[in-house]
Amino acid sequence: MAHGRVTITDVAREAGVSIATVSRVIAGRGSVSLQLAERVRLAADRLGYRPSPLARGLATGETGMVGVLVPQLSSPYFQELIKAIGASARQDGYHMLVLESDDRAQDEAELAASLYNQVDGIILCSPRMPEDDLQRMAESRPRLLCLNRYPVGDRPPAIAHGIADSMLRMCELLRGLGHRRAAFLSGHPDSWANRERWRAMEGAAALGLEPIHVPAGPTVDDGYRATDTAMATEPTALVATSDPAALGALTRLRELGRRVPEDVSVTGYGDIVFAHHACPPLTTIRVHRPELGAQAWSMMRSLLADEPVRDRPPVRPGEVVVRASTGPAPDGSTRSRDEA
Amino acid sequence: MAHGRVTITDVAREAGVSIATVSRVIAGRGSVSLQLAERVRLAADRLGYRPSPLARGLATGETGMVGVLVPQLSSPYFQELIKAIGASARQDGYHMLVLESDDRAQDEAELAASLYNQVDGIILCSPRMPEDDLQRMAESRPRLLCLNRYPVGDRPPAIAHGIADSMLRMCELLRGLGHRRAAFLSGHPDSWANRERWRAMEGAAALGLEPIHVPAGPTVDDGYRATDTAMATEPTALVATSDPAALGALTRLRELGRRVPEDVSVTGYGDIVFAHHACPPLTTIRVHRPELGAQAWSMMRSLLADEPVRDRPPVRPGEVVVRASTGPAPDGSTRSRDEA
DNA sequence: TTGTATGCGTTATCAG
């Protein structure tokens, strides 16, 4: 299956020309008389010729593939990002090789390395790998892009969507509703995005918000499990690091008999489709994944063409989407719990 | 980036041996004296050598990649399937090239063809392509696998999880709860899985269930939008073709003031994680995606090794998971609607 | 056991 049985040589023979001529008309490079070109095209069609990307890659040094590494394939957030990247890439004739680290930060460098000579470029989506791994990769891999993480240095080139800013606006919303104590259901500690969110909440102390850090995780189950711990701190708002975590928290709160938003407000991050259909519908931050993916691809295209890239370009920031899961803080700012 | 700068020749020179020897120790084929082998390994490490998959592919005819085509990347169902396939594939040293048809059934054949000479095999997940496209592909592509669709003929080899059976059991559940009129929120008409589900519901007429076909679609929005039409048929149960569609229906029913399950029961298909966290939690059919993905990969492995494959192997069937979105049918089997 | 030489399918560089 790897090599189609009909090769450029077959086409050349069928058309009565040299393989060089066939190569020219197929690749569209160089000039060939219309007559010959047509003859070659017919022969190619007749034989059902398809050039071998392998051989072409060996000759040109380009594979027509880009690698995309994500920490979690089961997250709707990354799935939509992949979808967006893949759609853009395909328009430029590139295929997408997908890799998942399954949140094992220490494995990411090796995973990415495993496709080094196989792809023309690599997009790291929210990489959790340590900073020095990232630096090492940036040195050896010229065509590397960091999505939703800014490295400490100026390499690799990166793009992110103003995570801390968005989060700060979410904090302002909550503060405006009278909230003071807000528990942050934190995600993976290796996640730069997660750290940005927490940084924003710490910054919101200046607004009069009192942030409480609760280790949780990004998944639905993580949010569900961390809710009891979070509620023990008697917050009036639960700020989750992700939509799934927020949805998990909603479930647990319902079990606990806590009303949302009367007793406690809940917010997410990402605006996955299920956030809109939660009950109550989730206040969250909308990340424009199609745009973000397209912009990331646009940078990658520059990298592939060895053009200068605009590092850390402006991106439409995440927008706070207010739904029914947030409301005014309850009167007595803290109350005792009356559940078992 | 396509070709690492250090090649097998460099390693050979560094180790003072021929490239053949290097090739042998790197690939682990053929026999090399322990002394030389060690020398080569050291040289390779020192130089940071990584064999070029392209060149190797050209020489061997294998690329170490498999293509995976799905109709929708934004569906949690397919994402988890991809995750499972990718994990299995990686264990065997294969990379995964992901393609999405975005539900354009007529594009699927061409999409798959675009990676013909680039991969060693192709897994078609719930392909929507017409049957003759499927047949044509099966003829030209020896290493093709059909996941969650049985072709009309006996090629390509296929694996599916007993969709109609599972659906029939769901119907039995509803019938046991006293339901008679059940509206089926149908998915994409090109989807074999969707047709299987409807076939099961038609079969359930023998049980005394009266199935009503309502065109909808597989997404949350599809389910949301089709709910009004479905409710106009005065069913006591809404049977959705997918979990997302069911969740969309739940949202619309809440807006309409219909209580679930008191006024109407709702079921989904797939058991995505958000089904469990819906409100009310969704009764659905659990598809064991990790197992299914692993089994599919196991078949693909046989195909790659040119071993005989067991076509349509037994698979753990989908299980009905009863949650709070289903309940006894309301007394007056049909009632008039009192909403605007 | 080791090395030499050829081929894999294309592109690209040269001559003609």
Next chain:
DNA sequence: CTGATAACGCATACAA
């Protein structure tokens, strides 16, 4: 404009 032919990096018969 066209056709030989040399890479590309690796695997592998074949020879030593």
